[in-house]
Amino acid sequence: MSTLRKPLSPILSPGDLAPWYESMRVECLLNPGVFRLDGRIGLILRVAERPAQAEGELSFPYYSPEGEIKVRRISRQDPGLDLSDPRVINWRGDDYLTTISYLRLVFSEDGIHFHEDPAYPPLLPEGKYESFGIEDCRVALIGGRWYLTYTAVSPNGVTVGMRSTSDWKSFTNHGVILPPHNKDCALFEEKVGGKYLMLHRPSSPEIGGNYIWLAESPDLLHWGNHRCLARTREGSWDSARVGAGCSPIRTPEGWLMIYHGADRDNRYCLGAMLLDTDDPSIVLARGQEPLLSPQMPYEKEGFFGNVVFSNGQIVDGDRITMYYGASDQFICRAELSVNEILDSLKQGK
Amino acid sequence: MSTLRKPLSPILSPGDLAPWYESMRVECLLNPGVFRLDGRIGLILRVAERPAQAEGELSFPYYSPEGEIKVRRISRQDPGLDLSDPRVINWRGDDYLTTISYLRLVFSEDGIHFHEDPAYPPLLPEGKYESFGIEDCRVALIGGRWYLTYTAVSPNGVTVGMRSTSDWKSFTNHGVILPPHNKDCALFEEKVGGKYLMLHRPSSPEIGGNYIWLAESPDLLHWGNHRCLARTREGSWDSARVGAGCSPIRTPEGWLMIYHGADRDNRYCLGAMLLDTDDPSIVLARGQEPLLSPQMPYEKEGFFGNVVFSNGQIVDGDRITMYYGASDQFICRAELSVNEILDSLKQGK
Helix, strand or coil: CCEEEEECCCCCCEEEEECCCCCEEEEEEEEEEEEEECCCCEEEEEEEEEEEECCCCCEEEECCCCCEEEEEEEECCCEEEEECCCCCCEEEEEEEECCCCEEEEEEEEEEEHHHHHHHCCCCCCCCCCCCCEEEEEEEEEECCCCEEEEEEEEECEEEEEEEECCCCCCEEEEEEEEEECEEEEEEECECCCEEEEEEEEEEECCCEEECEEEECCCCCCCEEEEEEECCCCCCCCCCCCECCCCCCCCEEEEEEEEEEEECCCCEEEEEEEECCCCCCCCCEEEECCEEEEECCHHCCCCCCCEEEEEEEEEEECCEEEEEEEECCCCCEECCCEHHHHHHHHCCCC | CCEECCCCCEECCHCCCCCCCCEEEEEEEEEEEEEEEECCEEEEEEEEEEEEECCCCCEEEEECCCCCEEEEEEEECCCCCCCCCCCCCECCCCEECCEEEEEEEEECCCCCCCCCCCCCCEEECCCCCCCEEEEEEEEEECCCEEEEEEEEEECCEEEEEEEECCCCCEEEEEEEEEECEEEEECCCCCCCCCCCEECCCCCCCCCCCCCCEEEEECCCEEEEEEEEEEEECCCCCCCCCEEECCCEEEECCEEEEEEEEEECCCCCEEEEEEEECCCCCCEEEECCCCCCCCCHHHHHHHCCEEEEEEEEEEEEEEEEEEEEEECCEEEEEEEEEHHHHHHHHHCCC
């Protein structure tokens, strides 16, 4: 299959953006949502910023009671510091993260060269369910309005938050639409059987796993009839976790869904599934091989290497222009063919 | 506070019921939902049954492709057997549980002596989200119809299922209303601010914990606007997990919620919280001390000792007749006073 990385090198790197927060630096660019606006292609990037680290000190961002991101600097010898859990910094009994993630908009006329536009400020964390940051935003255009579903992280857990907009300048915050632990939420861009649909990825501390689920809604705000759509596959590239990319693509043969899968070594690849047109809870086909796996140097090495992860694409007839994050550090671009993917699924590849 | 265990001994023990499944035995009676029907009090018990175990063999229940519970007997020397995870039996790559739970109805004229009624058969697991069993059913009477929310366990994870009935003989299955990992779901019995409300308890594999959340719905089927209501309290009897009991009680001072809390030694107690009448996401008061803690021999020793757990009660004016599970084995009964609980919350106890 002709999975064409175009252009070959990353199209965006952390050095391309100035930090938004004072005294921080841009550590990572991750996993953009994609949309079209006024003839341009827009990316909504996840940007992770980290305070500069001084010798003998540990500096980390925190959310002030006034709702502002500030930086705390403490000595590495501070007796209140507990670094026994590698995922978090515990200081005086409270958990903090090393970086803060938010969402930033860039635009392009050719889909390759992206730049900021001062008319479109970033989307920052808001309130008690986003105080550790917001991540990996999917964009769905439904009824002339864009719905943004993203991972909202706070001491309350990892949830799915939603905002919507008609102009990318003012946004309505719809709160937490899926409780912990959930992420990778992608809305269908049209109703099926009279209901809105979403793909989502709950995770279990015991029994079950990191599987893709389907849910339905009368209004995009309230969700029910949850069904497990796809589980991990033992011994495969998607053995440890799977999660939806962005909105599935309607084709004459069903809904084409691009998804990510990871194995127990945390190697992330992208694959494809075909869902029944009228009842997308039925998986008609699932690829044996990945569509895209970490092969280029910038996909194999970076902030968190051996990762390709996509949650945004533009579809134009047969052509999918997919934007993806590489090594949790760079933004890349690839072109794929809908028909080639469908053919490969039919051939059982 | 006069928390009166009445009568003192358990009102139901496993030996009081014959097993439902052939060649199984009743291992545990657990955590009943409670309702009134035709002048009687009904309990919907969780019953856990286990196959008799022969020397050198391991026998466990499984769900056949035809949807029936069967028993598999294998040698303890079977090379396909993996018992490394204490929570499950893994055999030839698939997980099984040691017991199967289902829901069984018993009735009483005096609220103390319960008996079965052949007109009301048990509720058995149905379909792929209940194949490991159904547990801990809450009952809410809304608009003349009873809504049953319960824990549905399967290889897909631990979810909340819902069925409803108008006669306790035929039931509508509404499927999975909350995705993994979730349990302890209690509906409010009336709308607040034009919306149905529920309490639920998602659990996180990382960041967050085992906290009580509030959600709202236009139709009882689809749920959104999830908000974290109450977290665990470090150093307290409810330091490791908390979860709602049954439907909160409307009082002139707010919604009175009885909940369970456990510490890191898995000692389960019952406590109280008061929620704002118009906005139940606001916790007005939370008791420092438990309402009920394991003290009696049958509460301290049993299938899983040091547990009192309630998800069902009858309210009659000031009197709460609470039914509760003890040591995951027995069904007990206690009487409490609404006003005494409210007074204790006001006094900060």
